Amino acid sequence: MSAGWTRDQMAARCARDIPDGSYVNLGIGIPELVTQFVPEGREFIYHTENGMLGMGNPPAEEDRDLDLMNAGKKYVTALPGAAYFHHADSFSMIRGGHIDACVLGTMQVAANGDIANWSTGAPDAIPAVGGAMDLVQGVKRIYVITQHTTRTGEPKLVEQCSYPLTGAGVVSRIFTDLAVVDVTSEGFKIVELAPGVTFEEVQQKTGAPILPPE
Amino acid sequence: MIDKQYPSVAKAVADIPDGATVMVGGFGASGSPVELIHALIDQGATDLTVINNNTGNGEVGLAALIGNGQVSKMICSFPRSSQSKVFPKLYREGKIELEVVPQGTLAERIRAAGAGIPAFYTPTAVGTVLADGKESREFDRRPYVMEPWLKADFALIKSEVADPLGNLTFNKTGRNFSPLMCMAATTTIVQTNRLVARGDIDPEHVITPGIFVNRVVEVPDPVHEDTLIAAGRSYP
Secondary structure, eight states: OOSSOOHHHHHHHHHHTSOTTOEEEEOSSGGGGGGGGOOTTOOOEEEETTTEEEEEOOOOGGGOOTTOBOTTSOBOEEEEEEEEOOHHHHHHHHHTTOOOEEEEOOSEEETTSOEEOSOOOOTTOOOOOTTHHHHHHHSSEEEEEOOSBOTTSOBSEESSOSSOOSBSSOEEEEEOSSEEEEEETTEEEEEEEOTTOOHHHHHHTSBSOEEOOO | OOOOBOSOHHHHHTTOOTTOEEEEOOBTTBTOOHHHHHHHHHHTOOSEEEEOSSOOSTBSHHHHHHHTTOEEEEEESOOOOTTOOHHHHHHHTTOSEEEEOOHHHHHHHHHHHHHTOOEEEESTTTTSGGGTTOOEEEETTEEEEEEEOOOEEEEEEEEEEEOTTOOEEOOGGGOTTHHHHHHHEEEEEEEEEEEOOTTOSOGGGOSBOGGGOOEEEEOSSOOOHHHHHHTTOBOO
16 A cells, blocks of 8 residues: 555544534535544534535435535435525625634645635636635635645645635645645644655645644 | 416516526526526527526526527526536637626625625635725725625526415525525516415415515426436427
């Protein structure tokens, strides 16, 4: 087995940092795996921006309600104690600072906490922002789960985002396959290295100076 | 006695003119008023500006309205998805205009219109290209961007239960933008799965009060966009 964390391990490591009783919004992709790794004894309540608190797992096909979807337009269930609401209330929860944690995927994240995860800015790209810009401004803690580099080996943790920003200075902590990285006033700082991964390797694959763990 | 019932979806959308701005409820397929949209396709109004979170899926519902050449501009937060083909093609050909609005800002602009608030300040999109050219201001040392209200001439809405006064309930996450759109449109047209008598909806359970609704049509057993797409259907 190669060094570093799998997608499941990245999600599990992220889940460990979310306090019991948190209201949590999860982005599409690896962030969705967080629900499978909630530490024993903790309860998170999941918010989906299309209008529900208390979102549960996908239903069996025969139990689907065709109007009950998550923000990724996948069929889901409502847990006991769930609540439905309209979009203005849903984004009041987000923008008004009532959601404790949001876990997002990204294309790039910068040493000053800037995040770019909605558009490449390419001329033929169709811009599609969804709720990302609301989430990064309003949720108390913004966590990012991402591979440390792109498929072609380019750093995703960079000095400055080259793609259009989703939000400026908003990211708290980044969980990659190689390390847990904080955004601090001095830039990126390693909190924890994945098993078998060295500080030098992480620095080499990061597009900005990175401080070693204490 | 006030009675907002209409006998058919065709009659309910008959007076939507060319050039109208039309809000369409729904988030993806959930809560999408497919029968009202198909009636608007049959009716044929063109040069429409349509407000919805997305741009439809497959070749039914909103995607079919766009594909039929009736929409000149879309205002939405997320104009593509795994099954949206119609809009991306027209957009790349330069045949349809797009205004992308962050989802929460879209909801609040619609709510503001219904609430009589012409503009508001939001932290969303500060420091991004979507704030370019917009008025900004600091409150408590944090920057905010000003966003205007968003009104419409008509809203097409799907409800679960309605009464003849236009009091509405919705089904689960099928609610989404619909209560806001009911408030923001001059004429709100509702298709409902079930029409009940005045007094049959507990006042404590009314989600959208009838004051925001103008027309109600009962459409029992409505089709669902995902079911039509899975069956390979297109409209007309």
